[in-house]
Amino acid sequence: MSDLIYSAKIPEPALRRLPWYLSYVKLLKSQGETIVSSTQIAKKIDVSASQIAKDLSYVDISGKTRVGYDIDDLINVLESFLGFTNTHTAVVFGVGSLGAALLSDSGLEQFGLKIIAGYDVNPAIVNHAIHHIPVFHSNEFIERNKEMKAEIGVLTVPPGAAQEVSEYMIRGGVKAIWNFTPFRIRVPEGTVLQNTSLYAHLAVMFNRLNG
Amino acid sequence: MSDLIYSAKIPEPALRRLPWYLSYVKLLKSQGETIVSSTQIAKKIDVSASQIAKDLSYVDISGKTRVGYDIDDLINVLESFLGFTNTHTAVVFGVGSLGAALLSDSGLEQFGLKIIAGYDVNPAIVNHAIHHIPVFHSNEFIERNKEMKAEIGVLTVPPGAAQEVSEYMIRGGVKAIWNFTPFRIRVPEGTVLQNTSLYAHLAVMFNRLNG
Numbered sequence: 485m486s487d488l489i490y491s492a493k494i495p496e497p498a499l500r501r502l503p504w505y506l507s508y509v510k511l512l513k514s515q516g517e518t519i520v521s522s523t524q525i526a527k528k529i530d531v532s533a534s535q536i537a538k539d540l541s542y543v544d545i546s547g548k549t550r551v552g553y554d555i556d557d558l559i560n561v562l563e564s565f566l567g568f569t570n571t572h573t574a575v576v577f578g579v580g581s582l583g584a585a586l587l588s589d590s591g592l593e594q595f596g597l598k599i600i601a602g603y604d605v606n607p608a609i610v611n612h613a614i615h616h617i618p619v620f621h622s623n624e625f626i627e628r629n630k631e632m633k634a635e636i637g638v639l640t641v642p643p644g645a646a647q648e649v650s651e652y653m654i655r656g657g658v659k660a661i662w663n664f665t666p667f668r669i670r671v672p673e674g675t676v677l678q679n680t681s682l683y684a685h686l687a688v689m690f691n692r693l694n695g
Numbered sequence: 696m697s698d699l700i701y702s703a704k705i706p707e708p709a710l711r712r713l714p715w716y717l718s719y720v721k722l723l724k725s726q727g728e729t730i731v732s733s734t735q736i737a738k739k740i741d742v743s744a745s746q747i748a749k750d751l752s753y754v755d756i757s758g759k760t761r762v763g764y765d766i767d768d769l770i771n772v773l774e775s776f777l778g779f780t781n782t783h784t785a786v787v788f789g790v791g792s793l794g795a796a797l798l799s800d801s802g803l804e805q806f807g808l809k810i811i812a813g814y815d816v817n818p819a820i821v822n823h824a825i826h827h828i829p830v831f832h833s834n835e836f837i838e839r840n841k842e843m844k845a846e847i848g849v850l851t852v853p854p855g856a857a858q859e860v861s862e863y864m865i866r867g868g869v870k871a872i873w874n875f876t877p878f879r880i881r882v883p884e885g886t887v888l889q890n891t892s893l894y895a896h897l898a899v900m901f902n903r904l905n906g
Contacts, residue, residue: 499902503895507854507877514855529879567901568894585796595894596901635904643718644725660900666718668740678900682891683779683806684714689871689889690778690807691710693846 494542499566501539504529506562513555521552568596575634575658577649578641579604579619582664582682586638587614600632622649629656636660643667705753712750715740717773724766732763779807786845786869788860789852790815790830793875793893797849798825811843833863840867847871854878 508528509520522540526533543565545558563569576583579602586592587602602619604610610621620628637653639646639661646667653661660676663669666684671677719739720731733751737744754776756769774780787794790813797803798813813830815821821832831839848864850857850872857878864872871887874880877895882888 494902496899499899500892500895503877503892503898504879508879511855511878530881566898567905568898570901572901572904581799581801585800588792588799589796590792592893592897595897597897636900644722660904662896662900666714667722668715668719670741676900676903678896680891680893680896681711681714682803684711685873685889685891686803686806686808687714687777687779688707688710689847689873689887690781690783691705691776692887693783693871694778
């Protein structure tokens with residue numbers, strides 16, 4: 485993939501759609517298909533063919549007119565572009581039920597996220613391992629991360645500690661924070677912040693169920 | 696909360712912001728505060744005071760001019776409105792690493808989601824329990840759900856099985872699907888669909904890290 489061009493300019497909505505296309509073309513591959521057109525993807529996914537073609541123009545792949553994209557090429561290019569083939573190291577701060585669950589989710593590693601340590605203050609779990617991943621005392625993070633060099637911090641602490649722990653992780657060298665708490669943390673410019681609020685999604689689902 | 700009015704008309708962006716406000720006012724309560732204004736919330740959260748006041752107008756709470764909202768009232772009303780105080784029963788289809796992790800996340804129950812069973816086809820886990828929640832063979836779902844009456848189906852199967860399993864869950868009585876797969880499933884009108892793609896969030900984070 486030496487000819488791959490990473491573009492920082494892809495809009496976030498387009499970026500978020502790429503994993504849908506990847507998922508679908510991987511399914512087609514498993515069914516023995518070798519070529520796919522944007523029209524064919526559009527039939528299965530609620531996005532127009534022209535939007536799909538536009539989204540795919542951000543990645544370094546070209547379809548042949550009236551033929552389509554080579555499925556193997558498309559999978560390789562999308563996986564590289566999305567960062568799933570690189571390994572990004574991460575730590576999990578707050579090894580409660582959700583934090584421990586993420587330590588146990590080996591699926592994340594297949595998508596490029598390798599959790600190398602958990603940090604917590606609870607003596608019952610500090611210095612134990614979960615799913616072969618060590619859990620250390622939070623106080624040791626700055627010192628340990630000089631060697632371990634995790635670049636992503638997964639935030640699963642109680643909301644009241646979210647801001648303080650984020651700042652601490654950034655001091656320890658983390659470049660991106662994946663915030664699972666419902667608290668709106670603030671990060672300095674240059675630090676990447678991704679919010680994933682499972683509880684907000686639950687609220688939307690419950691509200692629609694009642695509606 | 697007998698005077699609580701559920702409004703189906705709240706726009707989704709407003710609905711998604713409500714858990715942020717709830718999280719922050721719970722933090723204020725833990726710090727001994729009793730009253731909060733929308734201006735005060737706006738200082739901590741990246742939303743304007745007028746937007747916050749508008750969002751809160753969808754829930755049945757009224758602030759006093761130049762004083763603010765009673766924090767206890769606001770927490771009670773938001774938790775009820777968001778459905779976190781009701782119990783919604785759910786099943787998890789696909790007890791792989793993510794599915795098993797969700798079965799282990801007792802935090803979900805505090806937000807109103809009670810997982811009552813897992814379903815899978817893998818003989819190594821069928822008829823075992825994870826975190827005291829039984830895992831049954833997928834074939835048994837329709838029969839078992841006549842009694843168990845789970846209303847939400849959490850979808851954590853491989854992407855290639857996502858559409859088929861969704862339809863099967865709906866036949867078994869599920870009214871809402873929480874889709875964690877990257878596959879874009881389609882559901883009939885009247886069925887609630889909530890997509891939570893951890894992998895799309897990872898892709899956005901990786902892309903920004905490289906940018």
